[in-house]
Amino acid sequence: MKIIARFEISYYQILNETSEIVGTLPSFAKDNEHLLRLYRIMVLNRVFDTKAIALQRTGRLGTYPSSLGQEAVFTGIGDAMLKNDILVPYYRDYAAMWMRGIPLSDILLFWGGDERGNLQGGEDLPFSVPVGSQGLHAAGIATALKIRQEKRAVLTTCGEGATSQGDFYEALNIAGIWKLPIVFVINNNQWAISVPRSQQTAAATLAQKAIAAGFQGEQVDGNDVLAVRERVDVALTKAREENIPTLLEMICYRQCDHTTADEATRYEPKGVRDLEWKKEPIMRLRRYLENLKIWNQILEEQLQKECTAEVEKAVQAYLATKPAPASDMIDYLYAKLPHTLFEQREQIKQVGDQCHG
Amino acid sequence: MKIIARFEISYYQILNETSEIVGTLPSFAKDNEHLLRLYRIMVLNRVFDTKAIALQRTGRLGTYPSSLGQEAVFTGIGDAMLKNDILVPYYRDYAAMWMRGIPLSDILLFWGGDERGNLQGGEDLPFSVPVGSQGLHAAGIATALKIRQEKRAVLTTCGEGATSQGDFYEALNIAGIWKLPIVFVINNNQWAISVPRSQQTAAATLAQKAIAAGFQGEQVDGNDVLAVRERVDVALTKAREENIPTLLEMICYRQCDHTTADEATRYEPKGVRDLEWKKEPIMRLRRYLENLKIWNQILEEQLQKECTAEVEKAVQAYLATKPAPASDMIDYLYAKLPHTLFEQREQIKQVGDQCHG
Amino acid sequence: MAEITLVEAINQALAYEMQADPDVILLGEDIGKDGGVFRATVGLLEKFGEERVRDTPLAESMIAGLAIGMAMQGLKPVAEFQFMGFTYPALDQIINHAARMRNRTRGRLSCPLVFRAPFGCGIHAPEHHSESTEAIYAHIPGLRVVIPSSPQRAYGLLLSAIRDPDPVIFLEPARLYRWAKQEVPDDGKGLPLDRAFILQSGEDVTLISWGAMIKETLSAAQKLKKDGISVEIIDVATIKPLDKQTLLTSIEKTGRCIIIHEAARTGGVGEHISAELAEQALFFLKAPIIRLTGYDTIVPYAKLENYYLPKEQQIIDAVQRVLEFA
Amino acid sequence: MAEITLVEAINQALAYEMQADPDVILLGEDIGKDGGVFRATVGLLEKFGEERVRDTPLAESMIAGLAIGMAMQGLKPVAEFQFMGFTYPALDQIINHAARMRNRTRGRLSCPLVFRAPFGCGIHAPEHHSESTEAIYAHIPGLRVVIPSSPQRAYGLLLSAIRDPDPVIFLEPARLYRWAKQEVPDDGKGLPLDRAFILQSGEDVTLISWGAMIKETLSAAQKLKKDGISVEIIDVATIKPLDKQTLLTSIEKTGRCIIIHEAARTGGVGEHISAELAEQALFFLKAPIIRLTGYDTIVPYAKLENYYLPKEQQIIDAVQRVLEFA
């Protein structure tokens, strides 16, 4: 018997639970403006979530998945990506999406049940509802970028539940073999609806799933926006410059129901959430900013007001959106509608006209 | 940054390329009768392969996958398993299958294109043709055994190509979480049809795929029947006694075309096969037996004769098998044929009668 | 006796059969503590324990493959998929293994299992939560495909599905989960898996449907009755194998037939019924067989979803159209 | 000009389009050095290099998912699956993504790709190598499903499939790969993806088929001709969208129609054609529409395979049967 291979998984943290710097401060974190920008986005994310849930509760939005407590993950991603990188998101990722240019109102439109919420986004993908399937799209996109020798990276996200899907693994595997410019980010929020992390896999970390595909995985404190931003940046750079894929596991906690259709009290042990709340990302950064003397209660109140106003504007835009014509449901199925569907299109139009009229 | 997890992959060998003992001799290997039995099975395997290919070339058998050079893997497995363990094999595994009681003639029947080749086998499964799908069946079977608290193990095999399938990974993952009594064996013969091992995954070993599922993987010299037998035995025991799954990667080389429908010369680099042949399992064990003075040329010739006779008997039984009635194709579809199919069954019978008549 | 919903009837059937047969095992995502995203398995973990009510990781092919392995060992797994649109990763296991194991081994091994999934649109859920692709399953030899449309039928058909020695795809119309309530005696009586149900006898036109469209079909019939039009309503219930005889008998009587389903028109099970009936009833038919179906497009998100489904009024119009044929 | 086989015509079309359009990329298992298990891609690696002819690991969902990602980036992936029976792991990607991306994004992103797979039985291969489940694909909105049955049509249809802006499932009848040869000018001319092909004009009966059953259909027609029976033979070629008009026109002329396919009867595309034609041609029909199909069972292994396929004689008998109707 001899040892023929050894592997290690590292854990990264910069700003710890009590807002102390415990790692090397990356250069972006020395720029106060940058820190404030990250903070503002996270707050906007939270304000947006609160509003979206309220809309759902009052029947003006469909099922909605909050990202409460996970804001650092999506904000860090959105901040680290370059404009011409490509994002292949999952459904809690809207902070990253709007940082990349998708209006808040489009996010609402989507969750309000309107495909036009996916209309903007350039080369980025819309969410993939079937959990775990999008990693392969990201790999295909990365293949295209590599074939064309463009120095761009693809970043794809999913929850820790999604890592149980065969597709997730197949995506890692091909990224390893074909040396694709891709970063896989797992938002490990400890729950897949009601199934706890411990029942999703026996692996000690999710990061080590990358070992199966022959590349580096690492764990990051997902409540620490500085660490998230930094490790995503490093991984993206490796992807862009050297075609090296990376898997990042962000450790955080789902401080909310799975979606508005869920009731976590049915399955979540009492007390855990409160305990985890001590680590949550926004207060953590706020304390740090306050320690730096670049934040205070007045600025906070002002920010809250601004965010509320921005969200309110988006809500108004969303609510004012005219319904799409019924025929939209078939007009985008093919580039050119096959003759077999002309009659059906006519019927759809008629039904639409009747119902609207 | 701190290291939060470490992993190692070990490699096991007992009898090396030049037939020297380089590891601890397990107790079974101190029993000369046992060694001779293993040798005889491997030789039978090879004689059978040669004959099956000859049958295919003369139109008396369908496409056939030889296991030339891989005999130690399947022989070691067949030998280590207990009768009431359950085998979930893949298509090169017939040595293990017949060691577990399936007649050689049934193997021929199967590859001759007759479902009745799958009729025997007790609780063992027949081959799964869709590559990679059988690991989940093994996991389901192991779940049943565990629910019933039977101290039995399931062993499932596949090629290294199969490890790229999502199902393979999903099977590992559930085995890890549910702590199933299961052993996964990868016959890493370096090729998946024309695709070399290096293009199947960037992982340095296939054994490390188990890390993604939170349990132990190890590499074994698949040309060393002693190491194979020993590591399979250890893994099966862990499965039976402690519900601990294991992944074993057997390193060997496909000394043949993928199947009789393949021509490896199209893609296999010249010279590699010969180089690898130096490690092949049968001569390796034979030299060891000769060194032990329990084998010689006379015994060898006698064994060859016996094996040829046994295979010849199986071939005769196979060729003498009366064709199944055409209605067999529908009679086993459901436990009870739905009324909707009565008419079709009648038609099938008629067609069958016409063609036979 | 209290009246219960369709989803409660599912739960009652599961509980009954788990009590009666220790080999029945449930598995699926969130079926344990959460009781399933539609609450079909609520209370069963508490009653039958973790060994028999198994939350799985998030992987549908895994769920199917595990169930197949368990079934070959003589267990009777009842696996839940959260939505029909998430059954596709399991199709390989279902088509290539579950449906074939008995045939492949000439009867040595078999797969007595049930795959349950909610299906159909109208619940304002996101994309992929509105599928009606029962036709895919109905094409696969070796499967049975069963669709209840009332609490009583849900209870009786599910019991029979679990008891069936072969794999059954059991599709539950999500739109009906909490629609009409019925008294459902918990008597453990199964309903046959090869029979259509005549919900209403009539003389003029035969309306054939299944799943959630039974709702619109029934209400259309109510309105037609006021106009003195008598329709016969058949709930196909078991899509595969199809009870052709009951349908034929009805059409021989009425001479007119409308098939109503929610699935996309092309390749929908309506074609199966239409083709089979036309081949044998051609000369009884007074009018062409009409199919009212979903469109050949992807079910739209909530905002346009309502325009997708066939409407009660369309059924009424179609009845009037076929009545115009002498 | 040399005559070539169907599989050579596939190769010729791939080579032509790869030359003409640098965005065309091939991927699949063993398509590189090996040239594909049926040799459809032979020589292309040597001509176009490893970037454009990509051997993948053994994972069909991966192949589909990669192709989808590449297509959204404006490449035109042509992915090979080794057999139709191995496409099922890819169904989730195909149904839930390839077919929907354009609609989901209201035209922003799209999936111009081709999934090629040999299909059908009769080549004495092991289980799962004999599938004819084109009906599954034909049911899915957003796809096109194309099946060539001659070298010329293989060439022209494949070119159009690659050029099509939407996903195309391109199914190649394995039994015809090396059957009849034809001259196939390498002129880069595509054939339309929404047209059926009239292979032979006739007056008495319309025979509708596709794929490998075209072989038996043509030979049956030869024999019938000797008996003075004139049949019209239509190769549907594009299963989705169906060229209903060509079929209807033929049936209005002949009044009799036989559909011949190899796939299982229940849920087969024959039902689609039958239902559509019956709805519109009911009063032209002199006889019921007959479907000659594979049985509703799993295609048997080689030894019984021959009993599975519809036979030339069955076609002849069916023609005689429908002619008995006045």
Ligand SMILES: Cc1ncc(C[n+]2csc(CCOP(=O)(O)OP(=O)(O)O)c2C)c(N)n1
């Ligand atoms: C293929 C598939 N199966 C099931 C679902 C239903 N579903 C939606 S989200 C979810 C849990 C996902 O958990 P995780 O991946 O951890 O992400 P999180 O929601 O926790 O962010 C499930 C089961 C789905 N959308 N897709």
Ligand SMILES: Cc1ncc(C[n+]2csc(CCOP(=O)(O)OP(=O)(O)O)c2C)c(N)n1
């Ligand atoms: C799902 C699936 N895809 C493709 C095939 C065709 N196929 C049969 S064997 C094989 C290669 C398998 O390679 P490996 O797993 O390494 O096993 P080996 O044959 O080398 O023993 C392929 C691609 C198949 N049988 N099933």
Ligand SMILES: [Mg+2]
């Ligand atoms: Mg989660």
Ligand SMILES: [Mg+2]
């Ligand atoms: Mg191999």
